[in-house]
Amino acid sequence: MAILIDSSKRVLVQGITGREGRARARLMKEYGSQVVAGVTPGKGGQDVDGVPVFDTVQEAVETVGDLDISVLFIPAPLVKNAALEAYASGVKLLVIIPDRVPIYDVLEIAEAAKESDARFIGPNTLGVLSPGKAVVGMIGGRAASAKSWFFPGPVGITSRSGGITSSMAYYLAQEGIGATTLVHVGGDAVVGTPHPDVLKLFEKDPETRAIVMFGEIGGSQEEQVADLIENGEVTKPVIAFIGGKAAKSGTRFSHAGAIIEGSRGTYDGKVKRLKEVDAVVVDAFGDLPRMTKLTLEKHGIKL
Amino acid sequence: MARLHEHQGKALLKQLKIPIPQGGPAKSSQEAKRIALEIGKPVVIKAQIWSTGRASLGGICFADSPELAENLAEELLESGVEGFLVNTVLVEERVAIEREFFASIIIDDQSKSPVIIFSSHGGTGIEEIAKEQPQAVQQHIIDIQLGLRDFEARDMVRRTGIQGKLQLSIGAILVKLYQCARKFDARSVEINPLALTSEGKLVAVDCRITIDDYAVYRQPELDIEVAREFDRPPSELERIAWEIEKNDYRGTFYFIQMEDGFSKGEGMIGFHGAGGGGSMMSMDAVMARGYKIANFVDTSGNPPASKVYRAAKIILAQSGIDGYFASGSGVASQEQFHSARGLVKAFMEEPLRVPAVIRLGGNAEDRAIVILERAQSFVPAKIEGYGKDDSPDFCAERLESLINTHKPSNSDASSFIHTEAITPYTFPTVTNGKVTFDHAACSTCETKICIETCVPGILKLENEVPVLNISEDEAAKGKCIECLACEIECWFDGNRGGRIELPIPGLEEYQAK
Numbered sequence: 166m167a168i169l170i171d172s173s174k175r176v177l178v179q180g181i182t183g184r185e186g187r188a189r190a191r192l193m194k195e196y197g198s199q200v201v202a203g204v205t206p207g208k209g210g211q212d213v214d215g216v217p218v219f220d221t222v223q224e225a226v227e228t229v230g231d232l233d234i235s236v237l238f239i240p241a242p243l244v245k246n247a248a249l250e251a252y253a254s255g256v257k258l259l260v261i262i263p264d265r266v267p268i269y270d271v272l273e274i275a276e277a278a279k280e281s282d283a284r285f286i287g288p289n290t291l292g293v294l295s296p297g298k299a300v301v302g303m304i305g306g307r308a309a310s311a312k313s314w315f316f317p318g319p320v321g322i323t324s325r326s327g328g329i330t331s332s333m334a335y336y337l338a339q340e341g342i343g344a345t346t347l348v349h350v351g352g353d354a355v356v357g358t359p360h361p362d363v364l365k366l367f368e369k370d371p372e373t374r375a376i377v378m379f380g381e382i383g384g385s386q387e388e389q390v391a392d393l394i395e396n397g398e399v400t401k402p403v404i405a406f407i408g409g410k411a412a413k414s415g416t417r418f419s420h421a422g423a424i425i426e427g428s429r430g431t432y433d434g435k436v437k438r439l440k441e442v443d444a445v446v447v448d449a450f451g452d453l454p455r456m457t458k459l460t461l462e463k464h465g466i467k468l
Numbered sequence: 469m470a471r472l473h474e475h476q477g478k479a480l481l482k483q484l485k486i487p488i489p490q491g492g493p494a495k496s497s498q499e500a501k502r503i504a505l506e507i508g509k510p511v512v513i514k515a516q517i518w519s520t521g522r523a524s525l526g527g528i529c530f531a532d533s534p535e536l537a538e539n540l541a542e543e544l545l546e547s548g549v550e551g552f553l554v555n556t557v558l559v560e561e562r563v564a565i566e567r568e569f570f571a572s573i574i575i576d577d578q579s580k581s582p583v584i585i586f587s588s589h590g591g592t593g594i595e596e597i598a599k600e601q602p603q604a605v606q607q608h609i610i611d612i613q614l615g616l617r618d619f620e621a622r623d624m625v626r627r628t629g630i631q632g633k634l635q636l637s638i639g640a641i642l643v644k645l646y647q648c649a650r651k652f653d654a655r656s657v658e659i660n661p662l663a664l665t666s667e668g669k670l671v672a673v674d675c676r677i678t679i680d681d682y683a684v685y686r687q688p689e690l691d692i693e694v695a696r697e698f699d700r701p702p703s704e705l706e707r708i709a710w711e712i713e714k715n716d717y718r719g720t721f722y723f724i725q726m727e728d729g730f731s732k733g734e735g736m737i738g739f740h741g742a743g744g745g746g747s748m749m750s751m752d753a754v755m756a757r758g759y760k761i762a763n764f765v766d767t768s769g770n771p772p773a774s775k776v777y778r779a780a781k782i783i784l785a786q787s788g789i790d791g792y793f794a795s796g797s798g799v800a801s802q803e804q805f806h807s808a809r810g811l812v813k814a815f816m817e818e819p820l821r822v823p824a825v826i827r828l829g830g831n832a833e834d835r836a837i838v839i840l841e842r843a844q845s846f847v848p849a850k851i852e853g854y855g856k857d858d859s860p861d862f863c864a865e866r867l868e869s870l871i872n873t874h875k876p877s878n879s880d881a882s883s884f885i886h887t888e889a890i891t892p893y894t895f896p897t898v899t900n901g902k903v904t905f906d907h908a909a910c911s912t913c914e915t916k917i918c919i920e921t922c923v924p925g926i927l928k929l930e931n932e933v934p935v936l937n938i939s940e941d942e943a944a945k946g947k948c949i950e951c952l953a954c955e956i957e958c959w960f961d962g963n964r965g966g967r968i969e970l971p972i973p974g975l976e977e978y979q980a981k
Contacts, residue, residue: 306801326745328797
């Protein structure tokens with residue numbers, strides 16, 4: 166098992182005829198993802214690497230059948246409408262790659278997701294990859310690289326930084342530790358599936374035995390993770406690194422932000438909260454593989 | 469987040485019919501006097517700077533006559549406030565405040581909604597009030613589809629203990645405040661204090677508004693010069709960089725100056741990151757060796773080589789840096805030879821005179837490192853390239869060692885100079901660049917390396933020289949992705965007929981100063 170993506174999932178690419186969409190559709194297929202349709206308004210009837218292109222998501226669904234995931238490679242100003250379109254046609258998981266999506270658009274997408282009982286990853290995400298199974302988005306770049314860098318194993322990986330998602334998985338793999346799924350939750354202030362939601366999914370996944378998390382200063386995702394561990398919703402071992410120790414402070418939205426967040430958002434606050442609930446927090450990124458290995462051994466988890 | 473000055477924020481509140489004090493911004497003392505005359509009452513003069521606690525810094529003064537207003541405005545405009553330049557003052561009627569409230573809207577990541585906060589106590593110390601008297605500070609999560617409804621706003625005010633007509637009028641202002649936030653794509657809006665005057669009117673005496681950087685494109689009337697949060701006006705280099713970022717949607721480019729006015733020997737490093745998380749760790753590694761970061765740059769999200777080139781040129785325009793450090797996450801999904809070509813074009817043109825350590829781990833890193841190595845013979849300073857199995861700490865150590873031991877040769881002139889094209893063949897690129905092939909050189913080129921290395925494959929041989937296999941128009945619209953292969957690979961392996969000019973508006977003028 167894995168979470169979010171595997172080779173049984175039927176994937177749509179919105180924006181498949183663009184520079185990124187075209188290239189990534191091919192790479193996703195090469196890695197093992199089932200890319201069954203693409204959508205670009207006004208370009209229906211074309212074909213990208215054997216993937217049929219449709220004018221609307223509805224047309225794609227009517228022609229090729231239900232779609233599990235849509236990945237969006239389209240300019241940020243158009244993301245909101247494309248996302249609402251996919252939800253309207255019954256797609257339950259969106260992976261929103263572009264950055265610079267206006268925040269009120271993200272809030273509207275979040276509301277639509279809630280109403281359709283659906284979910285989205287991103288925006289500003291590299292995507293999701295389940296080693297040996299499938300990828301949605303652009304993690305790993307070339308399929309050959311992704312195949313050589315990552316392999317299946319017991320660890321679930323979640324990160325707020327795109328580059329670090331691959332780095333963590335690669336450096337863990339060098340230590341002999343494979344992964345169930347790599348999730349880049351996205352770099353924006355508001356994302357569809359933040360760390361706490363990813364951890365809940367990993368908790369339910371029987372193959373995931375431990376979770377490695379890259380957190381960052383700002384926001385409250387890591388503190389929420391600590392809350393989940395504290396109240397027993399996450400019971401699997403969590404190994405975390407928090408980036409941004411040297412930064413002056415997290416992004417603060419004046420007084421109102423301080424009122425809502427309190428001490429949340431700071432490096433020290435996050436580390437303290439996670440340590441309080443017995444998560445393993447490493448000080449140096451380079452120690453992550455070794456500490457993960459030690460933690461797995463301590464819990465009797467086989468590599 | 470693009471922060472607005474108080475007077476800009478108030479102009480937006482006014483559009484939504486939220487009452488603000490009578491007055492307006494002035495850029496000169498004469499203008500300040502004219503506004504004070506118009507008001508015809510005692511006025512307050514407020515320096516328009518991005519700083520909290522302006523009153524204690526001397527940025528807020530009071531004047532009973534237009535003449536005094538003129539003098540005070542002149543002083544603020546001439547001498548600034550605590551190191552902040554003041555180019556605008558806000559001249560307003562002095563409000564007799566009976567009572568102060570606080571109202572704010574922010575975006576909450578946990579509920580994925582706008583949240584409105586109202587406090588029956590405003591002014592300074594609002595955070596303490598929230599702790600000591602929680603009932604005085606009420607929050608409400610706003611439904612993005614429905615907006616803030618009148619009854620919700622009134623009920624919030626009621627919960628703080630405010631009754632009667634005041635409850636109604638504050639409620640109405642809160643509804644407008646949310647409309648203002650939504651209309652202008654504000655990340656945060658704050659009125660503090662929202663004052664009740666001795667005449668029983670509500671007035672927004674001070675406000676802070678920040679606009680969502682990502683939505684600036686649909687708010688042209690706000691005239692935001694650089695969509696980024698600064699606690700100071702953007703520097704000249706930041707303006708130059710923003711023009712590039714704004715006009716090139718491919719990948720990310722972010723430039724911010726951390727230090728200014730430094731010179732060689734102070735341990736300032738030009739920093740070039742790729743991706744937020746990796747950049748942070750890489751900066752930590754450099755700082756752990758006792759260096760300071762002159763600037764922060766991020767080129768990531770699969771940027772074209774041209775964007776990396778322009779970023780590098782801007783970093784190198786900081787003439788006081790002692791070293792150049794480029795390092796990202798280490799295992800990048802993007803193909804790293806694009807970044808390598810961008811870097812070496814900048815390095816060879818300058819030419820590079822400070823040591824550079826470049827960590828380009830990820831896809832095609834071996835090709836990237838080869839490009840860096842081949843550029844070495846065209847620059848006086850040392851370039852070292854590393855990949856995914858070399859940690860940021862190790863790379864920072866290498867940089868330190870190079871800075872301490874390596875003395876670049878004195879040759880000032882760049883050896884990367886193309887002879888003037890005898891038979892030029894040119895086409896424009898998407899960022900106002902220009903590709904030129906000197907067909908006189910190309911005709912005797914043995915490798916024709918440009919054809920096979922052109923990433924989008926838009927070149928073909930015609931009579932033994934390279935030409936476009938698409939229309940010029942298609943190339944200009946972005947089919948030519950400015951991969952720089954036709955210049956860099958041709959310089960290394962061809963007959964040096966290919967070159968590309970990539971303008972950076974304002975950079976030459978900056979360097980001439």
